[in-house]
Amino acid sequence: EAGVVQSPRYKIIEKKQPVAFWCNPISGHNTLYWYLQNLGQGPELLIRYENEEAVDDSQLPKDRFSAERLKGVDSTLKIQPAELGDSAVYLCASSLAGTSGNEQFFGPGTRLTVL
Amino acid sequence: DAKTTQPTSMDCAEGRAANLPCNHSTISGNEYVYWYRQIHSQGPQYIIHGLKNNETNEMASLIITEDRKSSTLILPHATLRDTAVYYCIVVPGNTGKLIFGQGTTLQVKP
Numbered sequence: 306e307a308g309v310v311q312s313p314r315y316k317i318i319e320k321k322q323p324v325a326f327w328c329n330p331i332s333g334h335n336t337l338y339w340y341l342q343n344l345g346q347g348p349e350l351l352i353r354y355e356n357e358e359a360v361d362d363s364q365l366p367k368d369r370f371s372a373e374r375l376k377g378v379d380s381t382l383k384i385q386p387a388e389l390g391d392s393a394v395y396l397c398a399s400s401l402a403g404t405s406g407n408e409q410f411f412g413p414g415t416r417l418t419v420l
Numbered sequence: 421d422a423k424t425t426q427p428t429s430m431d432c433a434e435g436r437a438a439n440l441p442c443n444h445s446t447i448s449g450n451e452y453v454y455w456y457r458q459i460h461s462q463g464p465q466y467i468i469h470g471l472k473n474n475e476t477n478e479m480a481s482l483i484i485t486e487d488r489k490s491s492t493l494i495l496p497h498a499t500l501r502d503t504a505v506y507y508c509i510v511v512p513g514n515t516g517k518l519i520f521g522q523g524t525t526l527q528v529k530p
Contacts, residue, residue: 309463336516347507347520348464361517396463406516407454411463 307331309412311397317418323385326415330378330399336406337374339382340396342414348396354380384417392419424508429525432502438495440524442508445489452511453484454518455493457504464507464520467493498528 310329318324330337335356340348351370353361356377365372369388374380384391394416398409425443432438444453454469468475468482470491475482481494495502507523 338516345522347522348518349520350518353516398463400516405514407452407469407511407514407518408466409464409516409518411465413461414463 309397309399309410311395311412311415313415314413315416315418317420318387319420320389321386323383324387324417325384326382326395326397326417328380328382328397328412330380330397331401331410333401334399334410335377335402336400337380338398338400338409339372339380340398340411342394342396344393351382387417387419389419392417424510424521426506426508426521426524428522429527431527431529432495432498434500434528434530435497438498438502438526438528440493440495440506440508440526441490442493443490444508444510447488447510448512450513452513453482453488453491454509454511455480455482456507456509456518456520457502458507458523459501459504467506469511498526500528500530502526503528 312327337354339351342348352365352372354374372382394414396414398411400406400409452471455467456464458464468480470482470484484491505523505525507520
């Protein structure tokens with residue numbers, strides 16, 4: 306069974322440029338999460354989707370971050386414009402419909418470097 | 421949400437049991453204890469969870485004290501591949517709200 310797929314794995318951009326990350330969750334998983342992980346820290350939730358609906362985006366910095374999950378499967382997280390402090394790993398996770406959501410399956414992440 | 425306290429780092433000899441402690445003294449009755457680990461350059465991986473009783477699966481065992489204020493994750497025969505950061509997370513009910521701390525960095529040594 307394929308796991309959570311993320312691309313790209315690495316991205317280097319200059320500050321003020323836009324950047325987008327893509328996530329394909331495990332087939333059948335209706336809940337999708339985006340996390341931010343700074344160096345030496347644990348992941349922090351940015352947004353959670355139930356199908357197409359963002360049910361928790363309270364931690365998403367909406368002035369520069371946006372996310373979408375148009376067909377309830379793949380998702381894209383965007384930053385525009387990127388700042389130096391956005392350098393981090395962006396993780397996508399999914400969980401199975403009908404479960405607690407506490408058992409989440411994570412992708413390998415996208416490591417963003419903003420110069 | 422209940423907070424957890426874990427040692428920053430631990431070492432374990434390959435082939436020996438690794439016992440990773442976690443304190444969660446403010447845990448509420450409906451809060452579960454979850455353990456995840458994160459191997460370098462990978463995303464976190466679910467290991468095990470429990471509410472009151474001890475639990476065992478193919479990866480590990482989870483021992484929760486009777487008062488539920490602390491728990492121990494046991495890797496019975498640690499291998500070099502078990503070197504990772506281990507996160508103990510207290511989750512309120514079935515919410516899907518995982519709040520990761522800094523975890524314990526376990527180094528398994530040959």
